[in-house]
Amino acid sequence: MKSKLSPRQQRILSFIQEFMDDHQYPPTVRDIQSGCEVSSTSVVDYNLQKLQQMGYLKREREVSRGIALIGEGLKDSRRDIVRIPIMGSIAAGEPLQVPDAPTHADQSYDTVDLTSSLTKDRQDLFALRVKGTSMIDALVADGDLVILERAFDARDGDMVAAWLDGSEETTLKRFYLEGDMVRLQPENETMEPIRVPAKDVSVRGRVVGVVRSL
Amino acid sequence: MKSKLSPRQQRILSFIQEFMDDHQYPPTVRDIQSGCEVSSTSVVDYNLQKLQQMGYLKREREVSRGIALIGEGLKDSRRDIVRIPIMGSIAAGEPLQVPDAPTHADQSYDTVDLTSSLTKDRQDLFALRVKGTSMIDALVADGDLVILERAFDARDGDMVAAWLDGSEETTLKRFYLEGDMVRLQPENETMEPIRVPAKDVSVRGRVVGVVRSL
């Protein structure tokens, strides 16, 4: 099915790539023609068909510049990027506000771009910058970026960002429901868990990732 | 210079973005026309001119689909992606091999894609998957991905991946040179530093990031 590329096909392929880097749109058949020193448009068309059969690109018929490269380099990395708004900081004692719809990154927030290999296509993500070392028992250091999926409840074992009415702070811990009490278990095994009444705990989000950039 | 966008201009702009996500090429004037429920191509042309004046996009005259978005959204995030090879695992007791030129991601390795906002344009990056909890004192959990910049020496305070001849293991610690001894200080302040002769320590890489995906 997938045989080797002729020198001309290779040239065409890399020309398309170059062209799309320079401009922002694909070349026409005639662009390729002159760029690859081919004497006829139909030759280009012929080879494009071949390349399409071999799975190197996709074409839309009757559409000018209807060429789309496919395969590793482009589609995977360039496409699946999620822009995540950094909604604020998380630190002991500070209130944490999580707006209703953090889906669409407003211009007003800082953002991080992550590839979907890390977010696994989850929706409703937002990020918090960790201030201070108060989350160190969750294996999160000062300056880390915590990626959260918006959530208002949690299942046992989830790592969550939760607001504690009692101590007036937001913290990152593993969540376990025990009757009408909630046990919040630090990630770090050398630290002790804390138990609080379920009514005094409100979950703000489920942690799906941590990013530390030094 | 840069005034506000009319609702129609906003719609056109986001339509272009959507369209380019779906297909791989920019829309035609008529695509925009029907997509944004405009009754005339001239209106689209008119607004595209405006948008161009305001610097939201670039157009090439007489060229079909000659539209290129500029500014934040596209060029910055979508372009600067680094594919980092995951060269193996790091775990107590296991040898760690760091090949000479990990720059070009071979097909043979798994890879992660990170945006340059996290890598800060550093070169010669590779990643290691952490196995086990032996790095927990460096605030690194089981399954985390450590991003490293290839290095064979370190400056005081750098977080490094180092091979210890004595205990036959690779570990992640902060590096401090004290005479002919090296002090390796865990990130976690509750843990004690260790000191070893400098000759028994060989630095393999400088940690530039940690990624935890749950």
Place this chain on the structure above:
DNA sequence: GTTGACATCGCACAAATGGTCTGTTAACCT
């Protein structure tokens, strides 16, 4: 040498597509 698949070539057609011209409407200013 003949045959036939494969790649190429030149050309022309028609659809796709960008640009422009002429009005129209509504808001705004004097």
Place this chain on the structure above:
DNA sequence: AGGTTAACAGACCATTTGTGCGATGTCAAC
């Protein structure tokens, strides 16, 4: 009222551009 301007509408034209088709060249198999 009169004039100016931004935004829009509809029709029209010119070019760009994909595609079809027949002819030609190439090369290996028979």
